[in-house]
Amino acid sequence: MRATAPAVLFAVLCLFWGSNWVVLKLAVAEAPPFALAASRSLLAGALMIAIAGPHGAAALVRAAPARTLAAGILTNTLTYAGLYWGTARISSGLAAIVNSALMPVALAVFGLAFREDTFSRRRAAGIALGAAGLVLLFGGHGGEPEGTAIGMGMAAVVAGTLAYALGSVWSRPLVRRASPMAVGGVQMLAGGMALAPFALLVEGSGAFAALARPLPLAATAWLALAGGVLGMTIYLRLIRDWGPTRAGMYAFVSPVVATALGAAVLGERLAPREILGAGVLLAAAALVLPASRAGSRPVGEEPTL
Numbered sequence: 001m002r003a004t005a006p007a008v009l010f011a012v013l014c015l016f017w018g019s020n021w022v023v024l025k026l027a028v029a030e031a032p033p034f035a036l037a038a039s040r041s042l043l044a045g046a047l048m049i050a051i052a053g054p055h056g057a058a059a060l061v062r063a064a065p066a067r068t069l070a071a072g073i074l075t076n077t078l079t080y081a082g083l084y085w086g087t088a089r090i091s092s093g094l095a096a097i098v099n100s101a102l103m104p105v106a107l108a109v110f111g112l113a114f115r116e117d118t119f120s121r122r123r124a125a126g127i128a129l130g131a132a133g134l135v136l137l138f139g140g141h142g143g144e145p146e147g148t149a150i151g152m153g154m155a156a157v158v159a160g161t162l163a164y165a166l167g168s169v170w171s172r173p174l175v176r177r178a179s180p181m182a183v184g185g186v187q188m189l190a191g192g193m194a195l196a197p198f199a200l201l202v203e204g205s206g207a208f209a210a211l212a213r214p215l216p217l218a219a220t221a222w223l224a225l226a227g228g229v230l231g232m233t234i235y236l237r238l239i240r241d242w243g244p245t246r247a248g249m250y251a252f253v254s255p256v257v258a259t260a261l262g263a264a265v266l267g268e269r270l271a272p273r274e275i276l277g278a279g280v281l282l283a284a285a286a287l288v289l290p291a292s293r294a295g296s297r298p299v300g301e302e303p304t305l
Contacts, residue, residue, distance in 0.1 A: 006237075006238060006241045006242055009234050009237060009238060010238060010242075010247070010249075010250070010253075012234060013231055013234045013235060013238065013250055013254075014250050014253040014254045014257055015257060016226045016227055016230065016231045016234075017227060017231055017250060017254040017257075018096065018253070018254040018255070018256070018257025018258040018260075018261065019222075019226075019227075019257065019258070019261055020222075020223060020226075020227040020258075021087065021092035021093070021095055021096040021258040021261075021262065022092050022258065022261045022262055022265050022266065023219045023222050023223060023227070024036075024083075024084065024087050024092065024219065024223065025087055025088075025091075025092040025262070025266060026215060026219060026265075026266075027215060027216045027219030027220070027223075028084060028087065028088040029088075030210065030213055030215050030216050031207075031210040031211050031213065031215075031216035031219075032199065032203035032204075032207040032210060033081075033084035033085045033087075033088050034081055034084065034085065034195060034198060034199035034202060034203055034207070035196075035199040035200075035203055035207035035208050035210065035211060036084055036211060036216060036219070036220060037080035037081055037083075037084040037192075037195055037199075038192045038195040038196040038198075038199050039192070039208065039211055039220050040080070040192075040220050040223045040224045040228070041076050041080060041188045041189070041191050041192030041195065042188075042189060042192035042193065042196070043220065043221075043224040043228075044185075044188050044223075044224040044225075044228035044229055045076075045184075045185050045186070045187070045188030045189030045190075045191075045192055046185075046189060047185075047224065047225070047228075047229045048181050048182075048184055048185030048188060048228075048229055048232065049182065049185035049186065049189065050185075051181055051185075051229070051233075052178075052179055052181040052182035052185055053182070056178045056179060056182040057178070057182050057185060057186045059177070059178065060174060060177055060178040060182060060183065060186055061186060063177055064173070064174060064177065067170065067171075067173065067174060068174060068183075068186055068187065068190065069190055070167075070170065071167045071170050071171040071174065071187055072167075072186065072187035072188070072189075072190030072191040072194070073167075073190070073191060073194055074163045074164070074166055074167030074170065075163070075164050075167035075168060075171065075187050075188075075191065076187055076188050076190070076191020076192060076194075076195070077191040077192075077194040077195045077198075078159070078160065078163035078167075079160045079161070079163045079164040079167070079191075080160065080191070080195070081160065081195060081198070082156040082157060082158075082159045082160025082161075082163065083095070083099065083156070083157055083160040083161075085153075085156050086152075086153040086154065086155070086156030086157035086159075086160065087153070087157065088153070089149050089150065089152060089153030089156070090150050090153035090154055090157070091262055091266075091268040091269075091270065092258055092259075092261070092262040092266065092268060093255065093258050093259030093260075093261075093262040093263070093268055093270060094137075094154070094270060094274055094278070095153075095157050095258075096254065096255040096258030096259065097255040097258075097259065097278040097281065097282070098137065098154060098157045098158060098161065098278075098281070099157055099160070099161050100250070100251040100252075100254055100255045100285075101130075101133070101251060101252075101255065101278065101281040101282045101284065101285040102130065102134070102158060102161045102162075102281060102285075103161055103164070103165060103251060103285075104126075104248065104251060104285045104288045105126060105127055105130035105281075105284050105285060105288050106161055106162050106164075106165030106166075107165045107168060107169065107288075108123050108126060108127055108288040109127055109165070110165050110166050110168075110169040111169055114169050114170075122287055122288070123287070123288050125287055126284045126285070126286075126287030126288035127284070127288065128284075129280060129281075129283055129284035129287060130280075130281060130284035130285070130288075132280055132284075133277050133278070133279075133280035133281030133282075133283075133284055134158065134277070134281065135277075136273060136276055136277030136280055137154060137273075137274060137277035137278070137281070138151055138154060138155075139273070167187075171183060171187070180232075180236060181232065181233075181236070184232060188228075235247060235250075251282075251285050252282060252285070252286070255278075255282075
């Protein structure tokens with residue numbers, strides 16, 4: 001049982017983080033994306049702080065308030081604003097692939113830029129391949145309105161992913177002061193608090209009222225609990241038991257889950273060029289994942305909802 005427990009947990013993790021995208025896609029059809037993202041971050045952040053203990057969170061804020069706030073805005077405000085708004089405009093499977101496959105590549109880029117990682121030909125090849133994958137994904141959408149909307153959605157998901165990767169690298173010193181659960185909880189709470197007024201400004205005073213409908217309410221609970229707190233807890237345990245490289249293989253499995261669920265539940269299909277671009281991007285992730293996961297593990301949670 002001890003030998004198989006991590007494998008079972010890994011399967012549950014991929015199911016949680018893969019299904020997040022379909023749940024999100026269903027929710028943003030009835031509720032504004034920014035209000036949904038803010039509510040999810042506030043709920044998950046409060047729960048994570050409660051689990052980690054409020055004293056650790058308070059000590060973290062006192063010790064590094066500016067860095068903590070900046071990292072929270074990057075890893076939550078900007079990240080989830082981009083991911084939720086973008087997913088409303090593209091298929092859930094495509095959003096999952098772009099986010100999960102681009103994350104290790106982006107971590108490698110920022111890790112090198114901030115000297116948190118060392119240069120290698122493998123990393124360089126992965127970064128170049130990742131850029132080629134993005135070119136393929138964006139090149140398939142022309143100037144027609146539908147293609148423009150898809151391109152904007154993918155751009156928002158890419159921007160959110162890059163914000164999370166930058167915030168993760170920027171957060172590394174914080175993990176030396178507190179547990180990852182405490183760091184993630186503080187960042188999510190701060191990010192949600194920053195996103196809430198933006199949601200009111202952009203989406204109107206009724207934005208949060210729309211979350212009281214049954215589907216958005218259930219989706220918020222799922223994204224905060226299963227996709228957030230429970231997923232993060234499982235991920236941290238897998239890092240302890242398996243190591244960051246093996247645990248990071250969710251980046252290849254959860255997009256498959258998301259794409260399959262998107263096809264089964266929403267009838268989504270990827271275009272041939274999207275499939276090719278996704279394959280190239282996943283190959284890029286395979287090149288940089290072992291190094292970047294070992295050196296620049298994301299802080300707080302997996303950035304896919």
